[in-house]
Amino acid sequence: xxxxxxxxxxxxxxxxxxxxxxxxxxxxxxxDGPRPVASATAARVxxxxxxxxxxxxxxxxxxxTGSSKMLGFVVPELDxxxxxEVADAVGHAAGARGYDVLMSSSHGDAALExxxxxxxxxxxxxxxxxxxxxxxxxxxxLVDPGLPMVLLNTFFExxxxxxxxxxxxxxxxxxxxxLVSHGYRSIGLVIGHAGSDMxxxxxxxxxxLRDGGVQDGPIVRTDFSRAGGYAAGxxxxxxxxxxxxxFVSSDMQAVGVLRALxxxxxxxxxxxxxxxxxxxxxxxxxxxQLSTVRQPVAAMAAAAVDRVLSQEADGQWxxxxxxxxxxxGASCGCDVRR
Amino acid sequence: xxxxxxxxxxxxxxxxxxxxxxxxxxxxxxxDGPRPVASATAARVxxxxxxxxxxxxxxxxxxxTGSSKMLGFVVPELDxxxxxEVADAVGHAAGARGYDVLMSSSHGDAALExxxxxxxxxxxxxxxxxxxxxxxxxxxxLVDPGLPMVLLNTFFExxxxxxxxxxxxxxxxxxxxxLVSHGYRSIGLVIGHAGSDMxxxxxxxxxxLRDGGVQDGPIVRTDFSRAGGYAAGxxxxxxxxxxxxxFVSSDMQAVGVLRALxxxxxxxxxxxxxxxxxxxxxxxxxxxQLSTVRQPVAAMAAAAVDRVLSQEADGQWxxxxxxxxxxxGASCGCDVRR
DNA sequence: CTGAAAGCGCTTACAG
DNA sequence: CTGAAAGCGCTTACAG
Numbered sequence: 001x002x003x004x005x006x007x008x009x010x011x012x013x014x015x016x017x018x019x020x021x022x023x024x025x026x027x028x029x030x031x032d033g034p035r036p037v038a039s040a041t042a043a044r045v046x047x048x049x050x051x052x053x054x055x056x057x058x059x060x061x062x063x064x065t066g067s068s069k070m071l072g073f074v075v076p077e078l079d080x081x082x083x084x085e086v087a088d089a090v091g092h093a094a095g096a097r098g099y100d101v102l103m104s105s106s107h108g109d110a111a112l113e114x115x116x117x118x119x120x121x122x123x124x125x126x127x128x129x130x131x132x133x134x135x136x137x138x139x140x141x142l143v144d145p146g147l148p149m150v151l152l153n154t155f156f157e158x159x160x161x162x163x164x165x166x167x168x169x170x171x172x173x174x175x176x177x178x179l180v181s182h183g184y185r186s187i188g189l190v191i192g193h194a195g196s197d198m199x200x201x202x203x204x205x206x207x208x209l210r211d212g213g214v215q216d217g218p219i220v221r222t223d224f225s226r227a228g229g230y231a232a233g234x235x236x237x238x239x240x241x242x243x244x245x246x247f248v249s250s251d252m253q254a255v256g257v258l259r260a261l262x263x264x265x266x267x268x269x270x271x272x273x274x275x276x277x278x279x280x281x282x283x284x285x286x287x288x289q290l291s292t293v294r295q296p297v298a299a300m301a302a303a304a305v306d307r308v309l310s311q312e313a314d315g316q317w318x319x320x321x322x323x324x325x326x327x328x329g330a331s332c333g334c335d336v337r338r
Numbered sequence: 339x340x341x342x343x344x345x346x347x348x349x350x351x352x353x354x355x356x357x358x359x360x361x362x363x364x365x366x367x368x369x370d371g372p373r374p375v376a377s378a379t380a381a382r383v384x385x386x387x388x389x390x391x392x393x394x395x396x397x398x399x400x401x402x403t404g405s406s407k408m409l410g411f412v413v414p415e416l417d418x419x420x421x422x423e424v425a426d427a428v429g430h431a432a433g434a435r436g437y438d439v440l441m442s443s444s445h446g447d448a449a450l451e452x453x454x455x456x457x458x459x460x461x462x463x464x465x466x467x468x469x470x471x472x473x474x475x476x477x478x479x480l481v482d483p484g485l486p487m488v489l490l491n492t493f494f495e496x497x498x499x500x501x502x503x504x505x506x507x508x509x510x511x512x513x514x515x516x517l518v519s520h521g522y523r524s525i526g527l528v529i530g531h532a533g534s535d536m537x538x539x540x541x542x543x544x545x546x547l548r549d550g551g552v553q554d555g556p557i558v559r560t561d562f563s564r565a566g567g568y569a570a571g572x573x574x575x576x577x578x579x580x581x582x583x584x585f586v587s588s589d590m591q592a593v594g595v596l597r598a599l600x601x602x603x604x605x606x607x608x609x610x611x612x613x614x615x616x617x618x619x620x621x622x623x624x625x626x627q628l629s630t631v632r633q634p635v636a637a638m639a640a641a642a643v644d645r646v647l648s649q650e651a652d653g654q655w656x657x658x659x660x661x662x663x664x665x666x667g668a669s670c671g672c673d674v675r676r
Numbered sequence: 677c678t679g680a681a682a683g684c685g686c687t688t689a690c691a692g
Numbered sequence: 693c694t695g696a697a698a699g700c701g702c703t704t705a706c707a708g
Contacts, residue, residue: 009484011685022695027687034688038693055460059406060685062397063700070440070461078429079619084422091416091443100457102408103441105429119438122393123408146347226623255623262625281417282620285564285593287600349701360679365703372704376677398701401684 010054019048030056062124070100071308072120072128076108080225080252081280082295083131086153089301090129097305099126108133121147127308134195148311152304153295155200157319162311164304164320168277171293171324172204172247173211175275178291178326179245180212182333184273188217188243190232190253192224201249201277217243222253229256237264237272245273245332251283254290254331269333279327289329296322348392357386368394400462408438409646410458410466414446418563418590419618420633421469424491427639428467435643437464446471459485465646472533486649490642491633493538495657500649502642502658506615509631509662510542510585511549513613516629516664517583518550520671522611526555526581528570528591530562539587539615555581560591567594575602575610583611583670589621592628592669607671617665627667634660 016023021041028037029045037045048054062068073090075083087103094101104120106113113133121128127148151163179187189205202219209216220236222228229248233256236242248254254276258268266272268288276283279294303320328334354361359379366375367383375383386392400406409432413421425441432439442458444451451471459466465486489501517525527543540557547554558574560566567586571594574580586592592614596606604610606626614621617632641658666672 009482013685023686024688024695025693028694031687036693041693055456057401057685058461059397059400060700061687063395063401063684063702064686064688066700068397077426078416079419079423079426081417081419081422081620084419084425085417087422087441088415088417088443091441095442100440100442100461102438103425103429104433104438105426118393123396123438144347226619230623259623259625259627281564282419285568285597287597287625289597351701361702362679362704363677366678369703374677379677395701398684399703401686401700402702402704404684 072125093305168200172201176208184245229253233257233260248276251278291332410463431643506538510539514546522583567591571595571598586614589616629670
């Protein structure tokens with residue numbers, strides 16, 4: 001497919017010829033081993049590399065060594081701010097360790113996710129990081145035996161698979177407890193669709209209410225999107241017995257709730273107080289600024305990369321649980337500048 | 339680096355052995371050519387492939403054929419909503435044509451961008467799509483001769499390089515003219531830092547004012563970010579002679595301007611009307627919804643992918659100019675629902 | 677219709 | 693310290 005008239009790329013043989021050495025020596029210089037090279041010879045080789053603009057052919061290296069120095073990252077949607085922050089963080093963490101990242105979007109579809117995992121793994125990636133769209137990933141058929149794999153941002157421990165995720169139970173508890181501490185006695189929940197198990201964010205909300213001696217507020221289940229939050233907001237706050245506050249399971253949904261409240265003519269936080277979950281950059285710039293339970297995206301990504309690069313495929317598995325942190329804006333009713 | 343105890347991946351030789359044919363025949367079946375295979379034989383091979391779970395080693399294929407079926411995409415920042423929408427679109431467009439995408443962030447740094455381009459190109463990508471951080475990319479030293487390359491989202495024609503970009507002059511003109519048509523006679527500009535040339539969005543704003551018989555409004559130059567827009571907003575609207583309306587060069591900046599106006603106690607659109615540029619999903623959900631000049635991101639990405647895949651490295655170059663479209667929200671003062 | 681063989685560009689054990 | 697050679701897994705021209 002590449003242009004037939006294009007000049008052939010510079011190979012190790014060209015460098016060897018130019019420097020008057022064997023091809024082995026070129027490799028020894030490039031990798032600084034495994035055999036020693038006389039410094040004068042090495043200097044000649046380095047010169048040739050510079051002059052000719054030689055860079056090793058990564059495909060040949062991958063074929064020969066069995067390692068591509070690439071990681072695969074399968075993500076639900078790259079155009080969702082939360083996921084794009086995660087993708088950026090994965091790219092940073094991988095880059096810091098000398099790895100490039102092959103990113104692939106599953107568009108939130110389980111079948112496509114499986115497809116992308118297989119296709120990425122055929123590219124000889126050294127590891128696979130998957131933000132699965134499945135709540136409890138059915139991964140028995142997915143895994144390429146011997147390919148290190150880590151699930152990123154799972155809210156549950158997934159037996160037999162390495163996984164990294166936030167402590168959502170604790171985070172949701174903290175966010176909801178904050179609303180309780182403001183004195184609100186009626187606190188609703190807008191929550192994304194989970195699988196058969198109860199979402200830990202819902203569990204955390206419920207626990208916090210009970211711990212605070214507050215009755216369960218209304219629940220609206222919806223998509224994890226701005227549009228989903230908007231629909232949920234109209235439903236929850238268009239009703240006569242609207243709650244005084246709400247905990248929302250993602251920033252994107254909270255942005256939709258804000259729009260709904262705006263249209264309904266309700267003010268935040270004086271009519272309705274909000275705490276959401278994620279801590280994206282977008283939440284820092286809503287009006288008013290969202291109080292939100294921040295997922296430590298950079299730490300999660302780094303943990304996932306480290307885990308996948310150090311993984312033993314010997315049946316051991318680990319769960320890296322990272323802590324969430326409540327970041328106060330003005331939407332909860334706190335007396336902050338914004 | 340891969341696990342030493344991991345089972346060796348299935349190769350073509352395993353399939354051949356299992357099916358009782360030569361390795362050549364396996365390839366013929368996989369690719370449906372170039373030599374014919376008896377249907378009974380082909381069926382046996384397909385069976386073996388299925389049973390063993392064989393997938394061709396992409397590194398070996400890339401080495402042998404010179405084509406990796408991968409495209410490289412170098413992007414300033416993956417966690418910026420506009421760029422993540424572009425990245426998603428590039429992924430879609432490439433996937434539809436059978437290509438995976440190696441994404442790499444330059445973090446807005448020209449030196450790093452060069453570095454990423456070189457590293458991606460060493461991976462035998464079949465083409466390189468670059469959203470350059472340079473206003474007028476100095477690419478003479480960057481290009482890998484023979485590697486098809488396309489610049490994405492350049493606002494200028496870049497001689498000697500294939501490029502794809504939006505018709506920003508026309509788009510900015512249309513957005514500003516819309517403000518003029520609302521009757522506003524004082525229309526400022528918040529514009530990102532460009533290079534030495536005048537940004538076409540600034541030019542379009544200026545042309546529209548002059549065409550409409552309106553005096554030039556104040557200009558504030560700032561970063562292409564929410565924080566940049568916020569600072570610009572405080573400066574432009576905290577002053578006594580604030581303009582009645584403003585054209586903002588990106589949605590992210592407009593989000594920052596909205597925050598500044600919120601803090602200043604000014605209402606949109608009754609005190610200040612806004613039209614911005616980009617048309618990201620985030621702009622659809624600000625309060626009020628931003629009126630914005632939408633870049634057709636999917637079309638741009640598709641054009642860039644098509645161009646890079648069809649490129650002749652024969653010295654010809656093209657510019658694909660895609661049209662922008664004004665999407666009306668409520669921030670301009672239009673009487674729409676939101 | 678089928679198969680043996682060359683060669684893509686590397687790394688590295690081995691011999692000198 | 694240096695180099696000739698094997699082999700990673702493929703594709704495809706060539707021979708049968």
